[in-house]
Amino acid sequence: MTYTVLGAGVMGLAVAAELTARGATVQLCDPHERPGPHACSWWAGGMLAPDCESETAEEPVTRLGREAADWWQARGVGVERRGSLVVTPGRDRAELDRFARRTAHHSSLDAEAIDALEPGLERRFSRALHFADEAHIDPRAALATLRDGLAAAGVPRVGMSGDGPVIDCRGLAAREALSDLRGVRGEMVVLRAPDVHLTRPIRLLHPRHPLYIVPRGDGVYMLGATQIESDSRAPATARSVMELLSTAYALHPAFGEAALLEIGADARPAFPDNLPRIRQRGATTHVNGLFRHGFLLAPAMARMTADWLLDGTRPEVMDDEDHRQRRTA
Amino acid sequence: MPTFYGTQVDSRLMLGTAQYPSPAVLEQAFRRSGAGIATVSLRRESAGEGAGESFWGLIRDLGLPVLPNTAGCHTVREAVTTAQMAREMFGTDWIKLEVVGHPDTLQPDPFGLVEAARILSDDGFKVFPYTTEDGVLAGRLLDAGCEVLMPWGAPIGTGLGLNNVYGLRTLRAQFPDVPLVIDAGLGMPSHAAMAMELGYDAILLNTAVAKAGDPAAMAEGFARALEAGRLGYEADPMEPRDMAAPSTPVIGMAFLE
Ligand SMILES: Cc1cc2nc3c(=O)[nH]c(=O)nc-3n(C[C@H](O)[C@H](O)[C@H](O)COP(=O)(O)OP(=O)(O)OC[C@H]3O[C@@H](n4cnc5c(N)ncnc54)[C@H](O)[C@@H]3O)c2cc1C
Numbered sequence A: 001m002t003y004t005v006l007g008a009g010v011m012g013l014a015v016a017a018e019l020t021a022r023g024a025t026v027q028l029c030d031p032h033e034r035p036g037p038h039a040c041s042w043w044a045g046g047m048l049a050p051d052c053e054s055e056t057a058e059e060p061v062t063r064l065g066r067e068a069a070d071w072w073q074a075r076g077v078g079v080e081r082r083g084s085l086v087v088t089p090g091r092d093r094a095e096l097d098r099f100a101r102r103t104a105h106h107s108s109l110d111a112e113a114i115d116a117l118e119p120g121l122e123r124r125f126s127r128a129l130h131f132a133d134e135a136h137i138d139p140r141a142a143l144a145t146l147r148d149g150l151a152a153a154g155v156p157r158v159g160m161s162g163d164g165p166v167i168d169c170r171g172l173a174a175r176e177a178l179s180d181l182r183g184v185r186g187e188m189v190v191l192r193a194p195d196v197h198l199t200r201p202i203r204l205l206h207p208r209h210p211l212y213i214v215p216r217g218d219g220v221y222m223l224g225a226t227q228i229e230s231d232s233r234a235p236a237t238a239r240s241v242m243e244l245l246s247t248a249y250a251l252h253p254a255f256g257e258a259a260l261l262e263i264g265a266d267a268r269p270a271f272p273d274n275l276p277r278i279r280q281r282g283a284t285t286h287v288n289g290l291f292r293h294g295f296l297l298a299p300a301m302a303r304m305t306a307d308w309l310l311d312g313t314r315p316e317v318m319d320d321e322d323h324r325q326r327r328t329a
Numbered sequence B: 001m002p003t004f005y006g007t008q009v010d011s012r013l014m015l016g017t018a019q020y021p022s023p024a025v026l027e028q029a030f031r032r033s034g035a036g037i038a039t040v041s042l043r044r045e046s047a048g049e050g051a052g053e054s055f056w057g058l059i060r061d062l063g064l065p066v067l068p069n070t071a072g073c074h075t076v077r078e079a080v081t082t083a084q085m086a087r088e089m090f091g092t093d094w095i096k097l098e099v100v101g102h103p104d105t106l107q108p109d110p111f112g113l114v115e116a117a118r119i120l121s122d123d124g125f126k127v128f129p130y131t132t133e134d135g136v137l138a139g140r141l142l143d144a145g146c147e148v149l150m151p152w153g154a155p156i157g158t159g160l161g162l163n164n165v166y167g168l169r170t171l172r173a174q175f176p177d178v179p180l181v182i183d184a185g186l187g188m189p190s191h192a193a194m195a196m197e198l199g200y201d202a203i204l205l206n207t208a209v210a211k212a213g214d215p216a217a218m219a220e221g222f223a224r225a226l227e228a229g230r231l232g233y234e235a236d237p238m239e240p241r242d243m244a245a246p247s248t249p250v251i252g253m254a255f256l257e
Helices: A010-021 A058-066 A068-074 A091-103 A113-118 A139-152 A171-178 A238-251 A254-256 A294-311 A323-328 B025-032 B046-049 B054-062 B076-090 B111-123 B135-143 B165-174 B189-197 B215-232
Strands: A002-006 A025-029 A084-087 A107-110 A127-131 A166-168 A182-192 A202-204 A209-215 A221-224 A259-270 A277-281 A284-290 B013-016 B037-040 B066-069 B094-097 B126-131 B179-182 B202-205
Touching: A002 A010, A010 A139, A010 A284, A010 A294, A010 B165, A058 A294, A084 A091, A084 A113, A084 A323, A091 A127, A107 A113, A107 A323, A113 A127, A139 A171, A139 A238, A139 A294, A171 A182, A171 A259, A171 A284, A182 A238, A182 B054, A202 A238, A202 B111, A221 A238, A238 A254, A284 A294, A284 B094, B013 B025, B013 B215, B025 B054, B037 B054, B054 B066, B076 B111, B094 B111, B111 B126, B111 B135, B126 B135, B135 B165, B189 B215, B202 B215
Parallel strands: A002 A025, A002 A166, A084 A202, A166 A284, B013 B037, B013 B202, B037 B066, B066 B094, B094 B126, B179 B202
Antiparallel strands: A084 A127, A107 A127, A182 A221, A182 A259, A202 A209, A209 A221, A277 A284
8 A cells, every 4th residue: 555645845754754664655746846945844943942832832732842853863854952042122021921931841041141051142131041952953954854765765756646545744735625724924034144153043032023043054044933814925025024134133233244045935834723633534634734833743743643544543633523614514 | 882883782892813822712712701893903914815814714703793903004094005905805894093103102193093084984984093092182083083982091012001090081071972992001801890990881902812821711801800890880889088987887886995
């Protein structure tokens, strides 16, 4: 029996890798030869931050997300386990207290300790939260590593699915099959700032313009990301980019001298509770709704998909119905 | 219950739809709040080619009248264009008019507000202006065609409550027959109770609920506070006084010391 995985974004590649590793025969179907800007996954920051995300995400995101760093490392992806830092401009200190209350596994740092950990912040902040267990990866390198691993294992890329079971990982493109799937638009910027020396993801809390910065090495940084209720994948707006850049500039003025390498935008696939789902419809298994947690949750989702298909273990994220259809029926 | 432009609503709460952790949490918050109107802000990114359709679908499923707003508009022109887009998208001539006068404080621009209110009223809109507690400005807005006023409690998103109780009380006294809605700045249910005790007709909330650790619980807290405050207002409260007045008569009581 051959499993056809539809869609080679982070979800499809992770499912294909997991099934292949467990001895199943797999083929990949995606109109694009290699991972690229056509996929939402291309635009991700690559933060594996289950603790920080628990500020707004439901409990499964944090628990399932803890599997991510080891899974990526076992697939040969470079995982930076340097934790992450959360800071706030002086007048928004209450934001930091709130963030601390609503998350766990962090320690509070004073100016001295921040300087010891991340001297590149140049003592701009007198307080920070350190989430020591978190990690980050380069998402594009991770996609390429999975893709190359599958090719080396002899997984073919095909134009059409065969007769066997299909695992639909098309992200937002599966909307016509999943009426409760929606897009949540995100815009990001990649720049090169050789005068900024940061070694771990930094989140700047701000009531209006929150920002995170993920170092990609060689002075390259990803700045993210807006979160707008919209399916639009149109180019980023000037306003969003200005907000990202001016917040980054407030974090470190040397970002003002940076070279803009890329401006990107895409729509994250999400269900109404922003939790991912595995949904069986006939011979098709939908694995979707990764929202802002594609790289964080793809490992656990791939494991549960393989458990379901190969061992019949019902995944905790499985649902049988489409919420919107039920309500409007 | 309040009537806005001839439409009676069955709740004193208008609830915003922005900044919730997820649409599912939003829905729970609405259910427990008993809100009678859902406010939505229109971002341009969401307007084109049905891009925001799935989210609007979720809002429509709430089954409430929708009050679109022009949040984030800094000029009359921007606000008018946004209002027109909103009318087309949501099929309603209701518009909550915001013209931001200062990017930091987000305080209303009174001059732009009056101008935009006139343009929109002439164009058939039913305008709900986000304004200050200034009584002269309120009069100008009514002259411009507004039949509802939405004075702030405090600047947007601050959660400070009713910053100028004297001013809000004066506004109520000055316009006893105009529906008045406290918009912006409320953080705790007690603020909502106070707005009701001042005789305001309704309140509008968003951040206080959406950014609470448990938005649905906070929504219910506000709903109960509204009920409590309104009951107090309708019950014709006693006058506060300086001197203690014993509730049990003391005459004739034995002196034990
Ligand atoms: C700005 C931004 C920042 C983000 N940051 C992070 C982060 O730091 N950490 C994190 O974990 N997540 C992050 N995310 C979220 C993450 O990017 C998404 O959750 C993830 O990309 C969703 O992956 P996917 O595989 O489901 O969809 P996609 O990556 O969109 O992949 C879908 C694939 O399906 C293919 N396809 C489409 N139609 C067909 C068809 N008919 N047949 C076959 N194939 C088809 C497409 O070509 C594509 O390759 C971010 C997202 C954005 C937008």
